[in-house]
Amino acid sequence: MKKRKRMRILKNKNVLLGSGAGISIYKTAYLLRLLKKEKANVKVILSKNAVKLINPVLFSSLIKDEVFFDQFKPYQYKPDHINLSEWADIFIIAPCTADLISKFKNRIADDLLTTTFLSFKDKSKIILAPAMEENMWNNVKNYVTELKKEGINIIEPKKGELASGKIGTGRMEEPENILKEIENFFLKKLPLIGKTVLITSGATREYIDDVRFISNASSGKMGKELATLAENLGADVIFITGDSKVLPDIENIIKVKTCKELREKVLKNYKKADIIIGAAAVSDFTPVKKVKGKIKREKGEIIIKLKKTDDILEELGKRKGKRVLVGFSLEKGIDIKRAKEKMKKKNLDLIVVNPLSAMEKDKTDAAVIYKKRIIRLKNKTKREIAQHIFKIITFHCNTPLRGVYRRGE
Ligand SMILES: Cc1cc2nc3c(=O)[nH]c(=O)nc-3n(C[C@H](O)[C@H](O)[C@H](O)COP(=O)(O)O)c2cc1C
Known part of the structure; x- marks a missing residue:
């Protein structure tokens, strides 16, 4: 070992x-x-x-x-x-x-x-x-x-x-x-001592040919703040990241490119984790066929057929056992109804809802939903949002973590 x-x-x-x-x-x-x-x-x-x-x-x-x-x-x-x-x-x-x-x-x-x-x-x-x-x-x-x-x-x-x-x-x-x-x-002040937190972060790439890909504008800022805080609270952190503008200063960073690779690495590592946070912006679609080499410009108009990617969080939701599973939902606005549906479908313990405008920004509005509660956050930094998430995980979730963090500490 x-x-x-x-x-x-x-x-x-x-x-x-x-x-x-x-x-x-x-x-x-x-x-x-x-x-x-x-x-x-x-x-x-x-x-x-x-x-x-x-x-x-x-x-x-x-x-x-x-x-x-x-x-x-x-x-x-x-x-x-x-x-x-x-x-x-x-x-x-x-x-x-x-x-x-x-x-x-x-x-x-x-x-x-x-x-x-x-x-x-x-x-x-x-x-x-x-x-x-x-x-x-x-x-x-x-x-x-x-x-x-x-x-x-x-x-x-x-x-x-x-x-x-x-x-x-x-x-x-x-x-x-x-x-x-x-x-x-x-x-004495570290509530996550002895715990392992797996965090996914950044944007995935779905290749059209050998050089072009579909991706998104995720900066990885939220993932970085979550990983830094988890480590500061005493946890061992496994950080699996796609493309990202920023990285946390931690030892265990696994870099991936595609949704497929991300899924492989997550499935390989999730058993070690007590808490899993899916903060990566994973592509929902991937080209049905990847063209070898580079598609020539002379082709003029081309049609790229896309298929759905695997839903990693949903898969984890089925296998999670007593682990705490946290997901993010990025929608046009703060759509609580849709977030609740996702939470149920994917068997999440907590979901963070943020609007499209949160992408790449340092501050954003968000809502955190867990159990039957909704906490609405206005214009908060990603560090502050990370603090809210870990506060809730350590205080309230009905998980093996319960009791580790004593009130008033
Ligand atoms: C060479 C030397 C060694 C000293 N070692 C100690 C010591 O180990 N502990 C102590 O309480 N005072 C020691 N003193 C006395 C203090 O330096 C002295 O009480 C001084 O006012 C303390 O100032 P401070 O506490 O503001 O640094 C020593 C003085 C000298 C000259």
């Missing part, structure tokens, strides 16, 4: 990595490398004293980006502490000094790092990895207990050799273990 690739939980996650003026800041540089290897988006913020202990150039050259430490930089249209706190999916401070702990507890904001800390609305996004001499630790431990009660996550310091050479509690956790804690933080 093919070995599954290791899932990169931190890929595209916004990690704000902070550090105080503690001796274990040398480990922070390594932690930064580990985060980058996992393909996280990382920004570094140093306390005002950290930059006295280490030159920020070390971090900026590792990250190949600006390092933040100056609260009063000129030309800030929106202050950095606001930008950074809004940008971050997680704020990890390693090492967190005794001084920083005391300031956090007492709401002191006297540099960029402490001000950014105070700018976080959701304190559960913050992880502190304290590191200091044992006596210092004993003097700030109570503050740490208080910060924990506020929802802040703590990676407890370990017992071992300290900077002074003494043995005691105060060693910062090793970067590899801090990385695991950061991954665990995201794992």
Whole structure:
């Protein structure tokens, strides 16, 4: 059996990595490398004293980006502490000094790092990895207990050799273990972990001769957003695509040209999937005969006879078992009646109805129908529509997914 690739939980996650003026800041540089290897988006913020202990150039050259430490930089249209706190999916401070702990507890904001800390609305996004001499630790431990009660996550310091050479509690956790804690933080929030989502996308080609074909204007934007979101929610994604202007940044992409090829690849892969989303614009018709070579212009007028292609979704509807099956319906307007008929005929769990004008556009109106409900969406981006679809799948569908996503998370 093919070995599954290791899932990169931190890929595209916004990690704000902070550090105080503690001796274990040398480990922070390594932690930064580990985060980058996992393909996280990382920004570094140093306390005002950290930059006295280490030159920020070390971090900026590792990250190949600006390092933040100056609260009063000129030309800030929106202050950095606001930008950074809004940008971050997680704020990890390693090492967190005794001084920083005391300031956090007492709401002191006297540099960029402490001000950014105070700018976080959701304190559960913050992880502190304290590191200091044992006596210092004993003097700030109570503050740490208080910060924990506020929802802040703590990676407890370990017992071992300290900077002074003494043995005691105060060693910062090793970067590899801090990385695991950061991954665990995201794992808890991923409703599709362990699930496989198969998505079809783009336009198919139906060949008239060896060079000409019938196709459509599908851009593949919807499929791309669905695949990106599915992966961000923790799923393994199988992405089968025809012609497309855009592709998601995922590993498992299978390219096809015709409806026949798409059908073959879908039937080969659907058994691995828990959720199947048919977002491809599959041609409904294909030439009865494909001419070898190139039809000569001298022929003048020609008639191309077309026949219906196989309905892949309908076929899946018969075989789907407990899988969630999602289809799209593109019609002149938002035709709910026709969409409901399609839903029944193809045994779909959910159908997204969009008008012809949705083709190639970034924003569109749509309606999402599932069970007995209709959700009407006005002028939404394809990303927003993808979010609605996955929200419904994970919350409501009577499928094996039920219960994976807990309300309020
Ligand atoms: C070489 C050196 C190493 C230090 N290591 C630590 C440490 O590991 N933990 C700590 O809490 N303070 C340590 N300190 C003391 C802090 O740097 C000091 O309390 C400083 O005010 C902390 O500033 P900050 O928390 O704003 O970065 C160290 C100081 C020096 C000079």
